[in-house]
Amino acid sequence: MSIKNYIDKVLKSTIQSTPGQTEFYQAVEEVLTSLEPLLQAEPKYNNYNILERIVIPERQILFRVVWLDDQGKIQTNIGYRVQFNSAIGPYKGGLRFHPSVNLGIIKFLGFEQIFKNSLTGLAIGGAKGGSNFDPKGKSEGEVMRFCQSFMVELSKHIGETRDIPAGDIGVGGREIGYMYGEYKRLTGRFEGVLTGKGLNWGGSLARTEATGYGSVYFAENILNKAGDSLKGKVCTVSGSGNVALYTIQKLYDMGATPVTCSDSKGMIYDKDGINFNSLKSIKEIGRKDLIEYIKVHPNAAYIPLHQYPEGTNAVWSVPCFAAFPSATQNELCLADIKNLYNNGCRLVNEGANMPSTPDAVDFMLANKMFYGPAKAANAGGVATSQLEMSQNASMQKWSFAEVDDKLQGIMKNIFELSYKTSKEFGDEGNLMLGANIAGFRKVADSMIDQGAV
Ligand code: GLU
Numbered sequence: 001m002s003i004k005n006y007i008d009k010v011l012k013s014t015i016q017s018t019p020g021q022t023e024f025y026q027a028v029e030e031v032l033t034s035l036e037p038l039l040q041a042e043p044k045y046n047n048y049n050i051l052e053r054i055v056i057p058e059r060q061i062l063f064r065v066v067w068l069d070d071q072g073k074i075q076t077n078i079g080y081r082v083q084f085n086s087a088i089g090p091y092k093g094g095l096r097f098h099p100s101v102n103l104g105i106i107k108f109l110g111f112e113q114i115f116k117n118s119l120t121g122l123a124i125g126g127a128k129g130g131s132n133f134d135p136k137g138k139s140e141g142e143v144m145r146f147c148q149s150f151m152v153e154l155s156k157h158i159g160e161t162r163d164i165p166a167g168d169i170g171v172g173g174r175e176i177g178y179m180y181g182e183y184k185r186l187t188g189r190f191e192g193v194l195t196g197k198g199l200n201w202g203g204s205l206a207r208t209e210a211t212g213y214g215s216v217y218f219a220e221n222i223l224n225k226a227g228d229s230l231k232g233k234v235c236t237v238s239g240s241g242n243v244a245l246y247t248i249q250k251l252y253d254m255g256a257t258p259v260t261c262s263d264s265k266g267m268i269y270d271k272d273g274i275n276f277n278s279l280k281s282i283k284e285i286g287r288k289d290l291i292e293y294i295k296v297h298p299n300a301a302y303i304p305l306h307q308y309p310e311g312t313n314a315v316w317s318v319p320c321f322a323a324f325p326s327a328t329q330n331e332l333c334l335a336d337i338k339n340l341y342n343n344g345c346r347l348v349n350e351g352a353n354m355p356s357t358p359d360a361v362d363f364m365l366a367n368k369m370f371y372g373p374a375k376a377a378n379a380g381g382v383a384t385s386q387l388e389m390s391q392n393a394s395m396q397k398w399s400f401a402e403v404d405d406k407l408q409g410i411m412k413n414i415f416e417l418s419y420k421t422s423k424e425f426g427d428e429g430n431l432m433l434g435a436n437i438a439g440f441r442k443v444a445d446s447m448i449d450q451g452a453v
Contacts, residue, residue: 003039003046007032010051021104023329027111027354028055030361034436037425050444057110059083062103063153065131067145079150081129081157081165084110087446090161091127092117092382094168097175099134106130108329109168112353113382115439116375119414120383127163129154135170147178154179155186158193160392166195166385169328172242172284173198173208192392195385204388206403207381212246212326212351213404214380214411215372219322219349220254221415222370222431231255236320236345237274238262238313239327240283240290243351243378247324249276260315262305262327263290267314270300312336319343326351334359341367350374365430376414376435383410 001009011032015025032051039045060082069075080103083091093113096106106128114126131150135143157163167176176196183193190202197203206213216230223229233256237244240261248258257273263283268274268290275297282292294302308314316323316336323345325332331352337360340348348364349372350356356364364371384407391398414435421441422434447453 003036006039006046007036007051010055013052014055018104018107021107023108023354024104024111026330026358027108030358030432031111031115031436031440034433035440037433038437038441041425044448045444048444048448050447053447054085054114054440054444055111057082057084057107058086060103060107061129061153061157065133065146065150065153067142067149069142070139075146077131077133077146079129079131079153080106081154081163082106082110082127083157083163084126084128085114085443086125087443087450088118089123089125091163092124092166092385093127093129094166094382095171095175096128096130096168097133097135097170098130099132101130101132105329109353112375114443115436116379117382118439118442119376119417119435120379120386120410121413121417122383122386122410124164124382124386127165128168129165130168130171133170135175143175144178147175148182151179151182152186155183158183160191160193160389164193164195164385164389166382167242169241172196173203192389195388197388202388202392204384204391204403205398205400206407207384207388208242209246209249210384210403210407211243211378211381212248213250214383214407215243215247215324215326215349215351215377216250216254217380217408217411218372218377218415219324219347221412222347222349222372225415225419226370229254230322233257233321234259234319235322235324236260236315236318236340237324237326237351238267238315238331238355239325239352240279241327242284243381244324244326245276245280245284247326247351248274248279251324252276256322258324259320260318261290262313262315264305265289266291266302266304268293268300268302269318270297272299309335312339316340317343320345322347322349324349324351325355327355328352329354330357332356332360334363336360337363341369346370348372350377353378361432365432371431373432373435375439376418376431379414380407380411383407 110128418434
C-alpha cells in the first residue's frame with residue numbers, strides 16, 4: 001500500500017470509529033498529511049502501526065458534573081479528560097471551560113498537545129480536558145462550586161507524576177485555585193498536580209505571561225532568520241484573554257504596535273496601539289466586555305462582530321504586517337487570509353490552538369507567507385508549566401528573569417528544530433511541516449522503544 005493510501009486508510013477509520021468529531025479530524029488530517037515524506041523515508045512507523053495507535057487516546061474519561069446554582073437549583077454539565085499519549089512523559093495539557101466544548105474539541109486539543117509538548121524538548125505527554133460549563137455570567141460561588149464538583153471526579157485520574165492539568169479558555173488563576181483547594185481537601189496532598197497556580201502556593205513567575213510572550217518570541221525568531229524583526233511593525237491580535245493580553249504586552253517590548261483585540265461580541269481597533277493597562281483592567285481584572293475600552297479611549301473604534309459577513313473575522317480586515325490569532329480554533333478563514341495578504345500582511349503567528357482553517361493555511365504556504373503554526377508558536381505556555389513542575393519537584397522558586405530566559409531559549413530551540421526539519425524534508429521554511437514531523441518523530445520513536453503498548 002502506498003503511503004498516501006495508508007494515511008487515507010487511517011483517516012477514514014478514524015472518522016468511521018469516532019463520528020461527529022470534525023475539529024479532531026481536521027487536526028489529525030493536518031498532522032498525518034504532513035508526515036508523508038517521513039513515512040516514505042522511514043518504513044518503521046508503518047511497520048509498528050504508529051499512525052493507527054497515535055490517533056487513539058490511551059484513555060478518555062467523561063463524567064457528570066453536578067453543582068448547585070445561587071438559587072439552590074441543581075445544574076448539570078459534562079466533564080472530560082482525554083489522556084492521549086504518555087510515551088515521553090506524564091500527561092500534560094490544559095482544561096477548557098466553554099459552552100462549545102464537546103469530546104471532539106477536547107480530542108483535537110489533546111492530539112495537538114502531544115506534538116506541541118514533544119516540540120518543547122521537555123518530558124511531557126499530551127492530554128486535554130474541560131467542560132461545557134460557561135464561567136461567564138456566573139457568580140464566584142457558582143464558579144467555585146462547579147470547580148469543586150469537577151475536581152471530585154478528576155482527582156481520581158491525576159497526580160504530579162501521572163497527569164498534570166492546567167488552564168485554557170475559561171480556566172485561569174481563579175479556577176485553578178478552586179480546583180487545587182479541592183484536590184488538596186480530597187487527597188491530603190500538597191503537590192504540583194496543577195500548573196498555573198498562584199504565586200503564594202507553588203505557582204511559577206512568568207507562567208501567566210508565558211503563552212503570549214512565547215508566541216511573540218517565536219515570531220521574532222521567524223523574522224530574524226529572514227533578516228527582519230518585529231520592530232516598527234503594525235500587528236493585529238485577536239482575542240483579549242490570557243494569550244492575547246500578553247502577546248500585546250510583548251509586542252510593545254519588541255518595538256511593534258498591536259492595534260486590535262477582540263472578544264466574543266466585538267473588536268477594538270486603536271490605531272495608536274491597544275493600551276495594555278486598560279485592556280488588562282477591563283478583561284483580566286474586571287471580567288467585563290471589551291466595549292468598555294472605548295469609554296477610556298474614545299478615539300478607538302469598536303466594531304460589533306455581527307457587522308461582518310458570516311464566517312469572516314473583522315480583526316483580519318485591519319491592515320497589518322503580522323497577524324496573531326490568539327482567540328480560538330478556526331477564527332481565520334480563507335477570506336480572512338486573502339484580506340490580510342492583500343493589505344500587506346506577511347506573517348501569521350498562531351497564539352490560539354488551530355486558529356487557521358486548512359484552506360487558509362494552504363493559502364499562506366502557497367503565497368510564501370511566514371507562518372508560525374500553533375503547535376510551535378504557542379508552546380511557551382505548556383513549556384513554562386513544565387518549568388513550574390520542575391520548581392515544585394525541587395522545592396525551588398526561580399526569578400522572573402530566570403524563567404523568562406528559559407522560555408526564550410525553548411522558543412528558539414522549537415523554531416530551530418522546526419526549521420531544520422523542514423529543510424531535511426525538502427521544504428525549507430515550511431514550519432508546519434517541520435513542527436509536525438519533529439514533534440511526531442520523538443513521540444513515535446519512544447512508542448517503538450516501549451513496545452506494544
Ligand atoms: N492550554 C495551554 C496549551 O494549549 C497550556 C497547557 C498547560 O500549561 O499544560 O498549551
